Ligand code: SF4
């Protein structure tokens with residue numbers, strides 16, 4: 001196997017890496033070889049909170065080396081420095097999700113007021129759901145009146161100064177009590193981010209336990225606040241996801257059509273582009289340059305958004321963004337915010353691709369900027385499409401599209417799972433709970449997060465997911481890990497028979513669902529929280545999320561957003577395993593606190609295991625521990641015995 | 653839709669039984685499974701919230717939390 005072949009388990013990625021090399025185009029994979037991570041920063045032992053530093057307090061090579069020597073100029077201990085770095089990452093991740101949410105809320109409110117052409121309230125039922133949660137009167141009021149109040153209430157959640165964020169009351173009652181008792185119930189979204197940044201300034205909070213609990217409060221403001229608001233309002237605006245068929249991988253690009261790749265996170269512009277695509281003027285323009293039509297393809301979380309609402313194909317995940325351009329057929333790539341590598345501008349130069357930034361918050365040197373203004377959204381969408389169309393003729397001869405694509409069925413919002421399990425008149429999580437109790441399903445896992453150029457692309461996520469379903473653990477996926485599952489063929493109902501354990505497969509076949517359920521983009525991890533809460537509330541599996549036979553993982557994480565997600569999973573009671581690297585290894589105490597002692601207070605804890613098979617083992621052991629605590633471990637054995645018995649009978 | 657097909661299986665008590673085979677249609681779905689369109693008006697939407705989404709929206713039924721304070 002050549003070095004390039006070891007970079008990814010995805011053949012399309014490997015093919016494009018070889019093409020990039022032949023074309024003399026550098027990618028993140030090359031840079032990952034050339035530049036190794038700084039070991040002191042990687043373990044969280046570098047402080048540059050003030051300019052007397054950076055102070056470096058690396059973990060001693062030999063055990064027992066004097067602790068007092070490991071302090072910065074101001075005396076900040078390795079523990080403080082490590083916890084402070086961790087907390088800052090959580091604050092940044094929360095800020096990213098929440099600022100996305102604020103943008104969505106503003107567009108939502110303007111839509112409700114009828115100020116934005118092209119947007120409308122598509123899902124009235126979801127609006128009513130949210131109105132009830134936010135305490136907005138429904139009565140005989142019009143959709144518009146309700147939506148304005150919902151938008152205003154949602155917007156005030158960001159600047160709320162006291163009390164409790166409103167959506168936290170969706171959590172199980174016991175969970176809410178845990179947060180209140182620990183004093184970490186979030187007050188307002190922005191407030192928690194700002195306070196955490198303050199606490200982590202030079203000379204403020206210098207007690208690592210206090211810092212990590214505050215980080216939990218901030219993360220909760222993400223999961224049950226910012227991220228949840230953005231998921232909910234996007235559903236109201238664009239529709240709650242329902243099962244839809246779609247394709248994944250670079251093979252979805254088309255040689256004879258204008259290819260526009262939409263990359264980033266906010267679904268606002270992509271939704272409008274989807275609408276404008278049918279405009280006869282646009283179609284005519286495409287034909288006039290010799291193209292058969294326009295092919296829209298998603299990348300990263302924007303892809304998840306349009307895939308699950310429209311079945312628009314997915315080009316790939318985070319590490320494939322440069323490689324989409326390397327095909328030589330991407331006429332324009334339009335980006336908004338988050339996870340867009342600056343190198344895209346350089347890669348685009350190697351080919352003919354126009355890189356177009358659209359967010360006033362995210363410009364890239366060397367890219368064209370067409371600002372997304374929601375008040376003239378259809379015009380902006382048309383302008384972008386025209387740029388792509390005009391560029392079609394500039395394609396160079398060295399175009400090559402890998403043939404790989406995979407079928408997927410996606411769109412499993414927690415509402416849809418509820419419906420699929422019971423139907424319109426008896427929608428329920430009961431069948432799921434029953435099958436967990438009787439042991440056909442061993443437990444639930446959320447496998448989320450990014451790609452990371454430090455590990456073989458898609459391998460840890462795919463291997464972990466496959467191992468979990470083989471062991472009868474149903475897996476919920478979001479973000480880039482969802483695409484690893486999709487490209488590997490795990491997102492179809494047929495995958496149940498092929499890959500899942502006998503128990504899980506029998507349930508999936510009966511309901512007609514894949515063993516791995518695609519729940520959306522990164523902000524949609526809030527859907528996992530809701531599904532877990534529904535399972536708790538349905539009964540029979542304890543009365544808190546921490547009682548469930550469930551675990552989370554992000555084995556290829558790279559973004560600060562992933563750390564915020566992991567921390568709100570943990571603070572919601574979920575054992576969560578991360579891979580690649582762990583940012584507090586510089587401090588044994590801090591790591592021990594997160595990996596062990598957190599369980600005493602928050603009933604959830606962190607774990608670190610880069611090896612996917614070992615990570616699966618850790619998660620399954622945790623699931624089995626919870627099954628035992630619930631007294632349902634015996635049921636599982638009995639079911640397995642029944643199966644064996646059946647097979648015996650079969651053979652007789 | 654094609655004719656229903658049946659399969660023969662062995663039941664838990666060892667007897668051979670004939671059961672309904674797969675009922676899904678061949679091929680790939682062309683349109684999303686838009687179950688939410690079945691909710692035709694506000695009354696039905698609110699009723700569904702009370703029943704389908706009872707975990708959060710029904711006063712009388714709280715599953716594991718039914719004996720505790722209202723969520
Ligand atoms: S805050 Fe303290 S440890 Fe950090 S850089 Fe300044 S002096 Fe060094």
Ligand code: SF4
Nearest residue numbers: 318339449450479480
């Ligand atoms: S999962 Fe990670 S890499 Fe992928 S889009 Fe989300 S934050 Fe970015």
